[in-house]
Amino acid sequence: MTVLNKPLAAVYALRALSVIFMVCALFWAFRRLFDATKFGAVYRHKLPHQILINVILVSIAIGITTGGLPVIQTFDTVTVFQLVRLKLLTYLNLLLQVVIYTMVVHSWQLKQKALELEMSLKESEISLLRIQTNPHFLFNTLNLLHSEIPERPELAQELIFELSDLLRGTIAISDKKRILLSDEIELIEHYLAIQKARFTERLHFSIDIGKESQTLHIPPMLIMPLVENVIKHAISRTINPVHLDVKTRYIEGELCITVCNSWPEATTPTFNAGSGHNNIVETLKLEYDHASFSMNFVNGISCAKITIHHGF
The missing domain is CATH 3.30.565.10 (Histidine kinase-like ATPase, C-terminal domain)
Structure with a gap:
């Protein structure tokens, strides 16, 4: 198997970080565009729909960035199967992170909505008191x-x-x-x-x-x-x-x-x-x-x- 010197390893690390950054940037842009459509408003409050939508969007982003993280050049000691497995594991890892991110954001949105609802109910109570007094x-x-x-x-x-x-x-x-x-x-x-x-x-x-x-x-x-x-x-x-x-x-x-x-x-x-x-x-x-x-x-x-x- 190929042994990389330190400068070459640094180059591959920078390439990997740049690809991850591009995937995140494209995903963010796609998400903003989707939220601006009528479908974004329809499926905004349902967690399963949010997870599915985010998985699809991040998959598109990965596809645009040439299939994910760059793979280090190897000799014949690394099989094609191992290369495919590496890409697949990388892809699944990104999807898992997107799912976790979606669940965290959805939980935070629910808490915010509950807080706003509580404030609205307080306003309604004030309105009721206003009628009474x-x-x-x-x-x-x-x-x-x-x-x-x-x-x-x-x-x-x-x-x-x-x-x-x-x-x-x-x-x-x-x-x-x-x-x-x-x-x-x-x-x-x-x-x-x-x-x-x-x-x-x-x-x-x-x-x-x-x-x-x-x-x-x-x-x-x-x-x-x-x-x-x-x-x-x-x-x-x-x-x-x-x-x-x-x-x-x-x-x-x-x-x-x-x-x-x-x-x-x-x-x-x-x-x-x-x-x-x-x-x-x-x-x-x-x-x-x-x-x-x-x-x-x-x-x-x-x-x-x-x-x-x-x-x-």
Whole structure:
């Protein structure tokens, strides 16, 4: 077998390092290109898919760099079988390192996602507390009760029950990661009943919940901020009647939630994303692989739409 002097051994070592560097650089470039495609988003969260994709990409990178690490020139004392075995072992070693790398990165991503989800849940808890202790909401409700007690005591009593049920319901779901969609709709009904008594003929609302969607579990406070937004930015800014419509449908694995309201003024309403909308976007991003939130204004109707593709 050939014995290499030190300078020649150093040359082969440098060649080996350069090939490894080229393989890593090509793999990184291929991975970035793949992540930029729609397939990268689809298979991003599944470990078996990630391992398979990375193995394929690194194999392509090795193929481009002329089949892997350079093999030292030998005489006939080293058989062809040994050469093939050396290349195969080198290739398998690189694949094993890629698999380990993929598992480590995937584990780190899961931990990051769990941390972000925990932070999002904290934001939801804060939103729930805001509903419970919102001074303007409580102040307006108490003022409404004060004015109705002398003239319509039955209505005042009913509003006290509605407020009590609303606060009790928000406390009950404040520490939960998932709640029934029907439970959040029940809170919305209590909230709108109070607002209806406050705005009387200026507010008309309808709630249409599909039978298939009632038993689905969703993150808490996913719909309520949209309803609040209509009260705050639509009804409070006009003296004309506004119709609010809440609708949910679940068809073939897709949950669609829409909160729409009419706009009786001639001017086009402006939309500024607030903390409620940002919380919805972040929650959807963290909780689901395929979900979206959008808002539009067409023919005097403003609509907020949540779409979730999920098996539930």
